[in-house]
Amino acid sequence: MKNILLTTLISAGCVSAFAQSKPNKIDDYYRIITIPVPENIKMEVGGMQVLPDGRLATSTRRGEVWLIGNPYLKGDGKPSFHRFAQGLHEPLGLYYRGKDFLVSQRGEVTRLEDTDNDGVADVYDSFTRWPLSGNYHQYSYGPVAMPNGEMLVTLNLDWVGRGASQSKWRGWMLKLGQDGKLTPWATGLRSPSGFGSYKGDIFYTENQGDWVGSGRMTHLEKGDFAGNPAGLRWSKEEGSPVKLTPEDVPSTGEPLYDVAKKVPGLKPPAVWFPHTLVGISTSDFKEDVTNGAFGPFTGQMFVGDQGHSIITRVDLEKVNGVWQGTVFPFREGFMSGILRLEWGLDGSLFVGQTSRGWSATGKEEFGIQRLVWTGKMPFEMKTVRSTPDGFEITFTSPVDKKTAADQDSYKMNSFTYRYHRTYGSPIINTQEVPLKGIIVSEDGLRVRLVVDPAALRKGYIHEIKTEGVKSPDGNNLLHTTAYYTLNEIAGGQAANASQFTTTVKAPAADHSAHTMPATGETAANTAASAKRVTEMPASWTNGPDQVITIGTVPGLKFDISEIQVKAGSKIKVVFNNNDDMLHNLVITKPGTVTAVGEAGLNLGLKGTELNYVPRTNDVLFHTNIVEPEKSESIYFVAPKQPGTYQYVCTFPGHYTLMQGKLKVVK
Numbered sequence: 001m002k003n004i005l006l007t008t009l010i011s012a013g014c015v016s017a018f019a020q021s022k023p024n025k026i027d028d029y030y031r032i033i034t035i036p037v038p039e040n041i042k043m044e045v046g047g048m049q050v051l052p053d054g055r056l057a058t059s060t061r062r063g064e065v066w067l068i069g070n071p072y073l074k075g076d077g078k079p080s081f082h083r084f085a086q087g088l089h090e091p092l093g094l095y096y097r098g099k100d101f102l103v104s105q106r107g108e109v110t111r112l113e114d115t116d117n118d119g120v121a122d123v124y125d126s127f128t129r130w131p132l133s134g135n136y137h138q139y140s141y142g143p144v145a146m147p148n149g150e151m152l153v154t155l156n157l158d159w160v161g162r163g164a165s166q167s168k169w170r171g172w173m174l175k176l177g178q179d180g181k182l183t184p185w186a187t188g189l190r191s192p193s194g195f196g197s198y199k200g201d202i203f204y205t206e207n208q209g210d211w212v213g214s215g216r217m218t219h220l221e222k223g224d225f226a227g228n229p230a231g232l233r234w235s236k237e238e239g240s241p242v243k244l245t246p247e248d249v250p251s252t253g254e255p256l257y258d259v260a261k262k263v264p265g266l267k268p269p270a271v272w273f274p275h276t277l278v279g280i281s282t283s284d285f286k287e288d289v290t291n292g293a294f295g296p297f298t299g300q301m302f303v304g305d306q307g308h309s310i311i312t313r314v315d316l317e318k319v320n321g322v323w324q325g326t327v328f329p330f331r332e333g334f335m336s337g338i339l340r341l342e343w344g345l346d347g348s349l350f351v352g353q354t355s356r357g358w359s360a361t362g363k364e365e366f367g368i369q370r371l372v373w374t375g376k377m378p379f380e381m382k383t384v385r386s387t388p389d390g391f392e393i394t395f396t397s398p399v400d401k402k403t404a405a406d407q408d409s410y411k412m413n414s415f416t417y418r419y420h421r422t423y424g425s426p427i428i429n430t431q432e433v434p435l436k437g438i439i440v441s442e443d444g445l446r447v448r449l450v451v452d453p454a455a456l457r458k459g460y461i462h463e464i465k466t467e468g469v470k471s472p473d474g475n476n477l478l479h480t481t482a483y484y485t486l487n488e489i490a491g492g493q494a495a496n497a498s499q500f501t502t503t504v505k506a507p508a509a510d511h512s513a514h515t516m517p518a519t520g521e522t523a524a525n526t527a528a529s530a531k532r533v534t535e536m537p538a539s540w541t542n543g544p545d546q547v548i549t550i551g552t553v554p555g556l557k558f559d560i561s562e563i564q565v566k567a568g569s570k571i572k573v574v575f576n577n578n579d580d581m582l583h584n585l586v587i588t589k590p591g592t593v594t595a596v597g598e599a600g601l602n603l604g605l606k607g608t609e610l611n612y613v614p615r616t617n618d619v620l621f622h623t624n625i626v627e628p629e630k631s632e633s634i635y636f637v638a639p640k641q642p643g644t645y646q647y648v649c650t651f652p653g654h655y656t657l658m659q660g661k662l663k664v665v666k
């Protein structure tokens with residue numbers, strides 16, 4: 001069940017392509033190995049590092065530091081667990097310096113040392129500290145070491161129904177010297193749990209929220225402002241390299257890339273992780289420095305996702321001095337929410353996990369797993385690169401030239417998000433990117449997709465689907481979607497039509513009919529609105545017969561699990577979203593809740609526009625997506641047929657947990 005769900009999620013609606021393929025399972029290439037944790041240890045991983053002697057050190061949300069022996073499960077296959085420190089306040093980062101550890105606590109970085117060599121820390125020194133407001137959302141991350149010996153910490157914003165910086169340097173990345181001195185580096189951060197260096201530059205990952213339309217990864221140079229203005233409150237403080245003030249940042253709803261043209265210092269992301277299409281909450285990332293021990297992706301990045309329990313793959317390139325590139329789905333099916341990634345000494349990847357009291361697709365409360373390459377070459381898109389007139393895809397092994405030259409093997413769209421104070425953003429400005437020509441290389445390793453340069457849009461995510469491309473022995477690609485964030489268009493030689501392997505026939509007319517059918521969709525939305533009546537019908541002169549209030553609570557739950565109504569009675573449902581993420585409320589026919597939830601998952605690019613409510617007769621009534629701290633009321637007449645109906649949140653990834661029963665009685 002879980003595997004089916006996740007495969008569907010990753011392929012984002014291309015299930016049929018998978019169904020026709022020969023069996024080609026990710027397990028054959030990348031295997032997940034679970035490290036067994038004794039029952040009495042709550043290993044909610046917040047920080048993780050591999051020690052030079054092969055042991056794995058972790059810090060946990062419960063305030064402990066553990067040293068795990070034999071994490072590779074050699075010999076008798078049993079790991080050992082040794083508690084090195086305890087009593088810390090939610091340490092979400094850990095760094096081993098040879099003779100001591102630095103760990104983040106909420107309010108400081110603490111130095112831990114074992115001076116009497118009994119294997120337990122006896123020194124707990126305050127290395128550096130910062131003020132706290134007491135807000136639950138003031139997570140503190142790091143230190144993360146840079147190749148030049150410098151260290152970085154980041155401080156999460158408070159959550160007060162929106163992001164806020166209630167104490168100094170919240171929303172900032174700071175450099176941390178070996179002397180404990182903190183130097184502000186950049187701000188605009190909201191929830192920066194993943195950061196570090198990539199090819200010498202500093203990057204961090206961000207989660208959807210207010211001012212953040214979708215997950216993203218941003219290159220942070222000194223003085224950059226990454227988008228959430230709460231931290232700008234401190235930009236006038238001594239030592240701040242940031243010049244912007246909160247008043248400089250307009251909430252217009254234009255794409256961030258366009259606003260950045262008018263607001264110097266605002267930094268567009270290097271890549272977007274389209275929300276629900278490739279994860280919902282990006283976390284740690286690691287550059288592949290394994291020289292091939294982890295497969296064919298050396299030099300690329302692997303990125304964790306907390307909410308969807310997946311790892312994605314990011315391939316960056318620098319075009320005109322600006323970082324940009326592609327997000328690919330990579331591996332799903334981890335046991336809990338992924339927070340930390342670390343390379344093992346053998347080039348495998350340790351995956352530190354915690355649900356953190358929220359919830360994740362992987363249902364366990366916590367876990368440590370190791371992802372191992374089996375040595376078999378996965379058939380994947382390896383890179384996607386910008387060209388003056390489109391994109392060039394490189395594959396990990398040669399393609400079948402016939403399917404690779406077939407125009408129906410590909411589909412391209414571009415879209416973006418709003419930059420505004422609101423929580424999240426729908427997908428906006430979706431446009432098809434029609435193909436003009438295809439050039440398949442002689443060796444079958446590269447395919448150039450040529451489009452009209454006017455169809456390329458800077459600042460937009462270009463979704464590239466390659467569902468029809470097969471290997472010479474008839475296998476499909478393991479993953480058939482790439483999301484390329486196009487900040488700059490590469491220079492070089494435009495393709496000449498004489499080079500085309502395939503010249504695409506009748507591009508616009510034929511394709512637009514079955515790709516993003518704006519007109520058909522709109523009609524369907526109007527029809528669906530009968531299921532969402534937000535004003536009390538005029539005929540209800542005595543008001544509703546029953547008013548039901550349903551709220552949300554953290555951990556993907558409604559605050560009531562069962563409601564009872566009389567058949568045919570007039571009902572008002574008040575849906576209050578008290579949680580800090582997006583939810584809806586969808587009432588379904590008996591026995592259809594799973595099908596409706598899965599259909600919501602499979603809406604792909606259309607999802608946000610439809611509020612993740614699939615157009616099916618199984619949906620009786622629904623709200624739209626409701627932002628945190630907002631409310632929506634709907635009015636309907638309860639079904640005449642008694643029975644157990646259900647209500648569910650169809651926001652992708654929520655439906656397996658967010659369900660309740662609507663009992664209709666006579």
Ligand SMILES: [Cu+2]
Pocket residue numbers: 582583584649650651654658
């Ligand atoms: Cu939900």
